[in-house]
Amino acid sequence: MQYLNLSIILALFAQVIRALHFDIPATQHSELVCVRDFVSQGQLVVVNLFAGGAVGDGQKLNLYVRDSVGNEYRNKKDIAGDVRVAFTAQATTSLDICLENLAQLKSASMSRSVELDVETGSEARDWNLISANDKLRPIELELRKIEELTDEIVDELAYLKAREERLRDTNESTNSRVTRFSLLIILVLGALGAWQLNYLRNYFKSKHII
Template sequence: MKYSSFLQSIISFLALINLATALRLEIPASAHNPPPKCLREFVQDRQMVVVTINTDGHQGDGQILSMTITDSLGNEYRNKRDIVGNFKVAFTAQSTSAFDICFTNELQGGYRGGNYVRDIELDIEAGAAARDWNAIQSAERLKPSEVQLRKVDEMIDEISSELDYLFTT
């Protein structure tokens, strides 16, 4: 009975961690060299990362939203200009480092006055959270409880690995 309660607590805690990564941002438009708005995410070596972006606006509305993803070593993982609607980026980290996800919103010539802003919903998933568990469940014919246990097991391994990294540096 105690084991079941403990397992439920861990699953609840990990679900809360996963929910905490969804962010909502407002990126104001600027006519000349807009300053970037950046977020930083720490990722382990060889971890898969999935960044999902959902923006408002449309092409031709006078704003050009751009995104760049780089790690702390200077490696560029993605550079996308004129993002509108839904956009997803997936990559595998080449090393343990911090990743910067930066956005700029450039106001095009001919658009002046008014308050030009792009709203962004950003979801960052790394490691076990970034895996396609539905595909794994189908391919291996797993029960939902078995999928949950595998997910929890991988998340615990990732937390343990991060703690080892923190205590050895």
């Protein structure tokens, strides 16, 4: 039970530290403020955002959700209040949640307060609905959460292992190519040196120097 409570505390702590609160000044030109997270292919992602202010207050807050391979999941313009975005990641890559705050009035100095919370995988699931549908007791629900979280950790470790193997193979291939290239350079330099010595010897002989 002690390990169970510790796991629950760690899971809740991981959720807490993912929530961000910051202010975005309004600017005349596009200046993106981005938060990056790592997602796995097929993983559920939920972005919960609360933006202060109101539509038409002289600021235009835009939201862009993209990944590093070029997929764009959401593009919301002129947002305010509560915004919830849910989608499934199409690739294992880094995910960028970007915001820009465009000033509609040139003379005013304004900003928007933003609270951002990104949930992925088991964190993003509606556990209240799952508990109601499957009629789970609280301890069973927590065990289900830990089980899914453990599966995600195992999958991520397997991905990291496969990535390390690919990097190792690339490193070994690069070292092999560098070794062959170095040997080729040594052979070329040796052949060039021998040719120069032979040329100089023939030259000196033709001049009767040696």
